[in-house]
Amino acid sequence: MKRSIPLAIVMVGGILFMIQYFIPHQYSQTLFDYYTEWAPLVGAFALVLGVGSLSRLHSHKIKRKAKNWQYSYAVLIPLFGVPFFALIMPESLGGGIMQTMGGDRVTQGVFDFTYMNVQVPIQATMFSLLAFYIASAAFRAFRAKSALASVLLIAAIIVMLGQVPIGELIGKWFPKIGLWILRYPNLGAKRAIALGVGFGMLATQLKIIFGVERNWLGGAGE
C-alpha cells in the first residue's frame, strides 16, 4: 500500500499530463493550472522538515560538543530569532536605523538592514570567487599536454581574442574565426548534448511513470 498508491498516482498523473499537452480544451487547461498552482504548496510545507533537519543537526552538535560546536549557535539563534521577532513583535525589527537608499535617507528595519549589509555582501563575495576560480580552472584546462589539449588551447585563444578589441587589432580574422568556432563546432556539440539529454529525460520519465525507476519513493521504493 505504501508503495502502490504513490506509484498509481504517478502513473495516472504522468499519463494524464502527457495527454494534456495535446488537449487545448478549457477543462484540460484548468486541470493543468490547478496542478501547477497546488504543487508549490507541498514545497512550502516541506520547508518545515528542512528547518527541522537543520535544528536537529546543530542541536546534536551542541549536545555532543562536536568539533566547532560553538558555530552551531550562529545557525540556531538567527534561525529561530528572526521569525520569532518578525511574527511576534514586528515593531521590534523597525530599529529606526538610517540608511541611504537612492540618494534619500530612509528608516530601515533591523531585518532589512542586516539583509542588505550582511547577507547580500557575503553572497556577492561568494559569487565573486568565481572569477578567480575561472582563471585557475582555465590555467589547468589549457595546458597543452596532448594533441587534443593543444587544439583546445588554440581554439580558446582564438575565441578569447575574438571577443576583445585587441584581437581585432592583431588580425581582422580573429573575431570572424572566433565566431565561426562558437557558431558551428561549439553549437553542434551543445546541440548533440542537448539531444541526448532530451532523450535521457524522456526515458527517465517513462521509467518513473511505468514504475521501473522507484528510487524517488525513498524508503518505499524497494
Add this chain to the structure above:
Amino acid sequence: MLRKVPALLLALLLATGLAWAQGEDPPPAESAETGETAETAEEAALVGEVEAEITASTVSSTLGDGMVAPGNIVVADYPNDAGDGLLLYFDPGSEADNENFAGYAIYRRTLGEEELLLVGTIDADEGAEFVDGYDPDFIVEPGVQYEYQVAAMYLNGAEVPSDPVTAQEVASGQIYHAGKTRVLVGCVLFLGLILFYFHAAQRGVEMYLRPIAGIEAIDEAIGRATEMGKPILYVPGLSTISDVATIASITILGRVAKKVAEYGTPLLVPNRDPIVYTIAEETVKQAYMEAGRPDAFDKDSVFFLTQSQFAFVAGVNGIMMREKPATNFYLGMFWAESLILAETGSLSGAIQIAGTDAVTQLPFFITTCDYTLIGEELYAASAYLGREPKQLGSIKGQDACKGIIMAVITLGLLLALTDIIAGTETLDWLKSVVTMPIVD
C-alpha cells in the same frame, strides 16, 4: 608686495565667482511659472490649430465625401485553443488611402447588451485581422454570443465605425491541438521504441552497453575513501525534485549509499531543497537497510543546509575544508556554483566525480573533476550501476531514438548537397516534414 599677490588673486577669484554665481541664479519661481504657462499655452494653441486643420482637411471632408467604414466582418472561433479566443477579420473601408489613418478600434458587447467595450486596437500597418481574448481584462467566454464593431481611427481622434455585427461563431475549446500532430507522431515513435526495448530486455535479449569511465570510477572512489578512513560527500544538485537530473541523482545516491553502507564509510549529503532532503534521507536509510546495516545509518549524515544558492556553496565548501572528504560526488543540476564547489574540492585533494545535464556547467566540471558524466550519461548511470534488464532496455531505446535523429541529419546533409549540385529544393521538403512552428 609679492606676498600679497596670491591674496589679491584669491580675492579677485572670489569676487568673480560670486558675480558668476549670482548671474547663474535661477529665475524667480513666479517668472518661471509664467514662462512655462506661456509656453504651454503657445503649444496648446499650436496643437489646437493642427487638430483643427486635420479635422477640416480629413474627417469632415472625407466623411462628407462618402467615407466607407470597414465592412464584411467575419468572426470565427480561434483554432486550437481553450475556447477563450475569437478570430475577427474584415475588409478595410476607404480609410487605407487616407494619410491620417491611424488604425482600427475593435469594440465588443455581449448580445443583448447596450454598451460596446473597446477590446483592442490594430495599428494601421498590422492588417485587418484581430484575435480577441488575449487581453486578460476582456476575456472571451466560451459559448457566449458577442457583437462586434470595427472603427477606423484617425490621428485627430475621430472614428468611422461599422455597423455592429453579430459573431457568426462562438468560442469553443478543442479536444485536440491540430498543430501538434508532428509532436504526437514523434512521441509515439520514440515512446514505442523505448517500450519495445523495455520488453526486449525483459525477454532476456543480450544488450551491450559501452563502458563509461565516470560510472566505473564510482566503486573505485568509494574504495579510496574507505581506505583513507575519510567521508564521502554527495551533493545531489541544487534543483528541486521536479528536475529529472535530481531524480537521476537520487537514484545514483541509493546505489552509492548501499556500497558506502557495506564498506562502513561515513557519508555526507547536504541538500538545498527540503523535498529533495526528505527523499535523499529515506533513500540513504533504505540503502543501509538493504546492505543489512540499518544501525549504521546516521540521521545527521543527510541534512538540509539552506535554500540560498551561495550560502549553500559556502556551507558545502566549509564541509570540504573541515572534514576533508576523500571523494566528492556532484551529480544533478548545477548553476554558477558548480566551479566554486568543484575547484574547492580539487584544492582539498578529493577525488571528484561530477555529472550534470546543464550544458553550460559541463566545461567547469570537466576541467576540475577527475570524471564527468556528460548530459545523458547522468541518466544512464543508474542503469549501469543496477544492471536491471528494464533499465538497460531504456538505454537501448534512447540509443535507437538517437539513431533515427542521426539518420535524419545525414539525410538532410545529403539533400543539401543534392540541392547545391542539382539546384533542387529537396532540403526544404525535409524541413517541412520534420520541423514545425512553435505552438502554445
